[in-house]
Amino acid sequence: MALTCVVEPGDARIAPLVEEFGAADVWAGLRRPGPVVEWARRAATVDLDRVRGRAEELGLRFLVPGDADWPQQLSVLGTCEPVVQARGVPLGLWVRGDGSLAELSERSVSIVGSRASTPYGDRVAADWAAGLAASGLTVVSGAAYGIDAAAHRGALAEGGPTVAFVAGGLDVPYPRNHEPLLASIARAGLVVSELPPGEHPTRLRFLTRNRLIAALSGGTVIVEGAHRSGARNTVTWARACGRPVMAAPGAVTSAMSATPHRLVRDGEAVLVTSVEEIREEIGSLGEFAPARPDQGRLLDFLDPAVRAVYEALPGRGSRDLGDLAVRAGVSVPQAAAAMAELAERGLAEPASDGGWRIGTTQNRPERPRLERLAEKHS
Numbered sequence: 588m589a590l591t592c593v594v595e596p597g598d599a600r601i602a603p604l605v606e607e608f609g610a611a612d613v614w615a616g617l618r619r620p621g622p623v624v625e626w627a628r629r630a631a632t633v634d635l636d637r638v639r640g641r642a643e644e645l646g647l648r649f650l651v652p653g654d655a656d657w658p659q660q661l662s663v664l665g666t667c668e669p670v671v672q673a674r675g676v677p678l679g680l681w682v683r684g685d686g687s688l689a690e691l692s693e694r695s696v697s698i699v700g701s702r703a704s705t706p707y708g709d710r711v712a713a714d715w716a717a718g719l720a721a722s723g724l725t726v727v728s729g730a731a732y733g734i735d736a737a738a739h740r741g742a743l744a745e746g747g748p749t750v751a752f753v754a755g756g757l758d759v760p761y762p763r764n765h766e767p768l769l770a771s772i773a774r775a776g777l778v779v780s781e782l783p784p785g786e787h788p789t790r791l792r793f794l795t796r797n798r799l800i801a802a803l804s805g806g807t808v809i810v811e812g813a814h815r816s817g818a819r820n821t822v823t824w825a826r827a828c829g830r831p832v833m834a835a836p837g838a839v840t841s842a843m844s845a846t847p848h849r850l851v852r853d854g855e856a857v858l859v860t861s862v863e864e865i866r867e868e869i870g871s872l873g874e875f876a877p878a879r880p881d882q883g884r885l886l887d888f889l890d891p892a893v894r895a896v897y898e899a900l901p902g903r904g905s906r907d908l909g910d911l912a913v914r915a916g917v918s919v920p921q922a923a924a925a926m927a928e929l930a931e932r933g934l935a936e937p938a939s940d941g942g943w944r945i946g947t948t949q950n951r952p953e954r955p956r957l958e959r960l961a962e963k964h965s
Contacts, residue, residue: 720747
């Protein structure tokens with residue numbers, strides 16, 4: 588626990604020392620008087636009682652290799668090729684939630700992609716996550732804006748567990764707007780970090796965090812990503828760990844599909860178009876539980892014009908009725924009527940600037956109307 592407070596995640600120098608001397612002796616050596624080195628300087632400032640007290644206050648657990656809840660899949664990080672000079676099994680993991688990380692990750696798939704996702708990408712990520720959850724698989728991602736959030740919400744809508752790996756301490760939600768989402772993930776699954784409370788995300792920490800997402804899951808699916816997408820780093824880690832990589836196709840004119848298309852073209856990923864194809868790629872991992880009968884999803888029950896207006900909503904921000912009408916190919920009155928229906932279903936909501944944005948309700952499974960009515964009057 589103390590070493591996680593002074594050693595950056597993915598620092599390859601620490602693993603040989605811990606393996607040879609043990610964590611306790613390495614920590615004691617850093618605290619002894621002697622030459623001031625980078626880790627020793629940090630070690631001198633660590634108040635471990637305060638760290639432990641903060642973790643207890645937040646209800647966090649700390650796992651180390653060898654614990655019953657420790658996922659054995661992470662051991663591959665000790666032998667795989669480094670990525671951006673990072674490598675190594677985590678010294679420990681801070682966990683929020685009551686689930687077992689070992690059990691949840693035993694049958695899991697990661698879904699990653701662009702933060703600046705499109706409505707198409709959000710729908711694909713949410714639908715596939717829901718379908719995977721219905722098959723008994725745990726959906727793993729990074730709780731960022733865009734595809735990550737859509738994947739987590741899709742799994743939660745299906746009632747399945749999901750695991751989020753974050754790049755900072757678990758005491759401060761990041762991004763801040765995802766505090767409710769992270770709370771929901773912790774209730775249904777787990778939120779995990781390699782960093783102790785009080786630490787903030789950095790670019791390097793996001794990259795080293797990605798190795799945990801890739802190593803923990805049985806395979807990685809990239810839904811969207813521009814040419815310089817950070818999700819590409821997760822794919823690189825998945826390949827280094829020997830995990831299957833899958834990519835969702837998109838429009839050839841969409842900049843957000845550039846990375847998935849390039850991965851398929853270069854033979855680094857297999858193109859997938861459905862949950863069934865994802866399960867096929869990860870082999871027996873997806874064969875342990877039959878999929879639930881298809882219940883249909885909220886968007887499937889919408890009139891085509893209403894669905895077109897919904898799909899014209901931006902992944903982030905808002906659009907006014909006139910713009911939505913043009914993009915959806917309908918009249919302004921039709922767009923207004925569509926927004927009223929979408930708002931009633933929770934699929935859209937008015938924005939402070941007078942426009943409309945995507946609502947908090949995701950494209951979840953929808954039970955047949957007669958079944959809902961029977962339940963309502965029972």
